[in-house]
Amino acid sequence: MERRNSMARTPLSSVVAPRRSRSKSYRRSYHSCLGAASYLSLTSGLTARRLTTSRRAPKSHSITEKVSPEQLALLVKKEWQLSYVTPLHQFRHKQLKSYSRQLQAFIVAERQQGLAVGMEGADSSFRVSFSVLQGMVETDDDAESVFVQIHSKPVFAGQEKPMRSVWSGWLACISGSPDYLRSLPEDFVCLPLFCSSGAEWLTSLVKSWFQRMFDCCFGPLEINTTNLEWLVALWTNCHSEFNIQHLKLMWTLPVVPPLEVTYTLHPQDAWELWRSIREDVQDEEKTEGGRDTMAKDGGSICIEEVMRFMQALKCHFYRHFRVDLSTGRLDQVSTALGSAKHNGKIKISNSSYMITTLMLLTECALLKMPI
Amino acid sequence: MDDSTKRLLQQLVRRIPTQMLKTTLEKWGRLTTEQQKSLDFTQPKWVLTENLLAFCEENGWTTKHITELEMIYVTDSPNQGMWYAFQLLDPEDDAPSVELTQFKEQFKIHLTELIRHVSIKIKKHTDEAVWIRIAWGDSFSRPNHLKPTYVVHHLQTPYVFMSSVTRKQKPLLSQALVLATRYTAIKDAHLSGRKLTAIRDVVMKQYQQVFPTKYPSPLLEQNQTASNPLIKREQAESSENRHQMACEAFGYGMVPQLQTAVYKLETKFRGITNKTMTERGEPIRCVVKFTSTNLLESFRNCASSGIASTPVTPLLSSITQKGRNFFVITDNGRGPS
Numbered sequence: 001m002e003r004r005n006s007m008a009r010t011p012l013s014s015v016v017a018p019r020r021s022r023s024k025s026y027r028r029s030y031h032s033c034l035g036a037a038s039y040l041s042l043t044s045g046l047t048a049r050r051l052t053t054s055r056r057a058p059k060s061h062s063i064t065e066k067v068s069p070e071q072l073a074l075l076v077k078k079e080w081q082l083s084y085v086t087p088l089h090q091f092r093h094k095q096l097k098s099y100s101r102q103l104q105a106f107i108v109a110e111r112q113q114g115l116a117v118g119m120e121g122a123d124s125s126f127r128v129s130f131s132v133l134q135g136m137v138e139t140d141d142d143a144e145s146v147f148v149q150i151h152s153k154p155v156f157a158g159q160e161k162p163m164r165s166v167w168s169g170w171l172a173c174i175s176g177s178p179d180y181l182r183s184l185p186e187d188f189v190c191l192p193l194f195c196s197s198g199a200e201w202l203t204s205l206v207k208s209w210f211q212r213m214f215d216c217c218f219g220p221l222e223i224n225t226t227n228l229e230w231l232v233a234l235w236t237n238c239h240s241e242f243n244i245q246h247l248k249l250m251w252t253l254p255v256v257p258p259l260e261v262t263y264t265l266h267p268q269d270a271w272e273l274w275r276s277i278r279e280d281v282q283d284e285e286k287t288e289g290g291r292d293t294m295a296k297d298g299g300s301i302c303i304e305e306v307m308r309f310m311q312a313l314k315c316h317f318y319r320h321f322r323v324d325l326s327t328g329r330l331d332q333v334s335t336a337l338g339s340a341k342h343n344g345k346i347k348i349s350n351s352s353y354m355i356t357t358l359m360l361l362t363e364c365a366l367l368k369m370p371i
Numbered sequence: 372m373d374d375s376t377k378r379l380l381q382q383l384v385r386r387i388p389t390q391m392l393k394t395t396l397e398k399w400g401r402l403t404t405e406q407q408k409s410l411d412f413t414q415p416k417w418v419l420t421e422n423l424l425a426f427c428e429e430n431g432w433t434t435k436h437i438t439e440l441e442m443i444y445v446t447d448s449p450n451q452g453m454w455y456a457f458q459l460l461d462p463e464d465d466a467p468s469v470e471l472t473q474f475k476e477q478f479k480i481h482l483t484e485l486i487r488h489v490s491i492k493i494k495k496h497t498d499e500a501v502w503i504r505i506a507w508g509d510s511f512s513r514p515n516h517l518k519p520t521y522v523v524h525h526l527q528t529p530y531v532f533m534s535s536v537t538r539k540q541k542p543l544l545s546q547a548l549v550l551a552t553r554y555t556a557i558k559d560a561h562l563s564g565r566k567l568t569a570i571r572d573v574v575m576k577q578y579q580q581v582f583p584t585k586y587p588s589p590l591l592e593q594n595q596t597a598s599n600p601l602i603k604r605e606q607a608e609s610s611e612n613r614h615q616m617a618c619e620a621f622g623y624g625m626v627p628q629l630q631t632a633v634y635k636l637e638t639k640f641r642g643i644t645n646k647t648m649t650e651r652g653e654p655i656r657c658v659v660k661f662t663s664t665n666l667l668e669s670f671r672n673c674a675s676s677g678i679a680s681t682p683v684t685p686l687l688s689s690i691t692q693k694g695r696n697f698f699v700i701t702d703n704g705r706g707p708s
Binding site: 253254255256257258259260261262263264265266269272273276277279280312315316317319320321322323324327328 | 661662672
C-alpha cells in the first residue's frame with residue numbers, strides 16, 4: 001500500500017497547514033443506498049475511504065511483461081468513455097463463454113423489439129466475445145479485468161465480408177482499496193472502472209444487460225480538476241524515462257462566449273520545472289525537522305508537489321496574460337502518454353505507464369460509487 | 372460540356388446552401404426565365420443538381436460560366452474558409468494611382484509570366500474590394516478549377532487577404548501582387564481567421580474603438596438605485612473602470628469576430644517561491660492558444676468581469692492595436708514581436 005507521508009492541504013491554498021502528520025488524509029465515507037445495499041450495510045464500517053494525498057511515481061516495466069501485446073493493443077489509441085460500476089453479484093470469470101452467448105442473445109432480442117434505434121446490422125449479425133485481460137491487475141485483491149467486444153456485419157455487405165468490431169469495452173480494478181475489496185461479501189466481484197467505445201445504443205444495451213445479470217448499477221465517471229492535475233504531475237514525472245513530447249493543458253474560462261485556453265509546454269522545460277518543485281518541497285521537509293522519519297526515495301509524489309506545480313504553471317501564464325486560470329475549469333490534459341478529459345473520456349497512447357493512470361481512475365470510480 | 376465542367380457544377384451546387392441557391396442563380400442570370408421558373412427549391416439538393424446539369428447541357432455552359440457563378444457565391448459569403456492577411460510594404464511613387472484596369476492587366480501579365488497554366492478571373496465587388504480567383508495548373512496540367520485560390524485586395528490600401536494558397540503558389544502570387552500594386556515587398560501580417568470581414572475590420576481598424584481618456588466617462592448607464600450608496604458607488608466605479616479599459620483594449624459594441632490568437636512564448640520563469648527555476652538561464656518554451664467563437668468579445672468580457680486583471684496586458688491588446696493574432700514573445704524584445 002502507498003505511503004501517505006504528505007500533509008493534507010486545501011487545494012490551491014499556499015498557506016502552510018499548521019499541523020502535519022505522516023499519515024493524514026481527507027476522509028470521506030460512503031453511504032449505502034443502491035444495488036446490493038442490503039449486503040453491504042453490514043460492512044459499512046469498512047467502506048470508509050480516503051482521498052489519496054500521495055501516489056507512487058509511475059514505473060514503466062511490469063505491464064508489458066504481464067499482459068500480452070495483442071491485448072494491450074486493444075486498449076491503446078482509442079478514446080474510452082468512463083463509467084463506474086458497483087460490484088457485480090455472482091460474476092464468474094469462468095463463465096465468460098456463456099456470458100458472450102447471453103449478451104449476444106440479449107442484443108438481438110432488444111433489437112427485435114425495436115427498442116434500439118436503427119443501425120446497420122441484421123439481427124443475426126452480431127457476435128459478442130468476452131475475454132479476460134490476463135495480467136491486468138496490480139495487487140492480489142484485484143479481480144482480473146474483463147474485455148468485451150461486439151462484432152457486426154453491415155446489412156448490405158456480402159457473405160465473404162468479415163465482421164468488424166463495432167463496440168468494445170472493458171471492466172477493470174487496478175489496485176483497488178484493499179480495505180474496501182476485502183469488505184465485500186463472497187458473492188461480489190468488484191470491477192469498478194468501466195470503459196466503453198462505440199455506438200451509444202450498444203453501450204446502453206451492454207449496461208442494461210450487466211445491470212440485470214449482476215444486480216449492479218452504472219454511473220458517469222467524470223475526472224475532476226484535482227485528478228486531472230494528478231495526471232499532469234504523474235505524466236510529467238515520466239519524462240526522465242519516456243519522452244512525453246508535450247504537456248498540453250486546456251482550460252475553459254466562464255465568459256460569454258466561452259474562452260478556451262490551450263497551454264502547451266515543451267516537455268523538457270515542464271519536467272525541469274517539475275523537478276525543481278519536487279526538490280524544493282523535499283528540502284523544506286528536511287529543514288522542518290526529522291518528523292519525516294521515512295526518507296523520501298523519490299518514488300512517491302505528494303499532493304503538495306502537484307498543487308505547487310500547477311500553481312507555478314498558472315503563475316507563469318498570469319505573468320504574461322494577467323488572466324487567472326483558476327477562475328476557469330481544467331478541461332483536458334494530454335501528453336504522448338495519453339489524454340484525459342473532464343467529461344470522463346480517456347485515451348491511452350502508450351501502454352508503458354498506463355497502470356498508474358488506471359490506478360487513479362479505479363480510485364475515482366470507487367469514490368464515485370454510491371455504496 | 373465536358374466532365375470537368377460537370378464536376379465543377381456539382382461541387383459548387385453542393386457547397387451553396389439551399390436557401391442561398393435561388394438568389395445566387397438569379398444574380399448569375401444565365402438561366403432562362405422558364406428554366407428559373409421550373410426549378411423547385413423545396414426539392415432535395417441532388418434533384419436540383421440534376422436539373423442544373425441538364426440546363427448546363429442545354430445552354431452549353433463552359434467552365435468559364437460556372438466559375439462566374441462560383442465567384443458570385445464566394446463574394447457573397449466571405450466568411451468561409453480560412454483567410455490570411457498580408458501587408459504590402461514600401462510603395463513606389465505611383466502606387467496610389469493604380470486603378471482597377473491597370474491592376475487587372477498587370478496582375479495577369481505578371482502571373483502568367485511566372486506560371487503558364489493558370490486561369491485568372493478578377494472582379495470588383497461593391498465594397499471597393501477586388502476579388503481575384505486563380506485556378507492553378509503546372510507545366511503539364513491544365514488549371515484545376517476544383518481548388519481555386521481566392522485573393523482580396525482593396526485598391527489604395529496595403530492589405531491583401533488570401534484563402535487556400537499552397538506553399539508553392541504563395542511566392543508566385545506574392546510577386547505578381549507586389550508588381551501589380553506597385554509596391555516593393557509583401558509580408559505576412561500574422562492575422563488569420565474564418566471571417567474575411569473580421570480580418571479586414573481588424574487590420575483596417577473598422578470597428579468601434581474607445582480611446583483612453585484622462586477622465587473616464589461611463590460607457591454604460593449605471594443603475595443608480597443604491598441601497599448603500601457608498602459601497603455601490605465604489606463597486607460601480609471599479610467595474611466601470613474595468614469596463615472602460617476592456618473597451619479600450621478590445622473595442623466597443625460589436626467587435627470583429629476573430630476565432631484564435633496564438634502566442635509562442637520563450638521567456639524565463641520568474642517565481643518568488645521557486646529559486647532553482649528562477650535562476651535557470653534557459654527560458655520556458657510554451658505555446659498559448661486562445662480560442663472562442665468571438666475572441667475579442669471573450670477577452671473584453673474577461674477584463675470587465677475581472678478574470679483578466681486591468682489594465683489589460685499589451686500582449687492581449689496587441690491583437691487590436693497591431694492587427695495580428697500570432698505572436699512570438701521573448702525576453703529580449705519585451706512586448707509582442
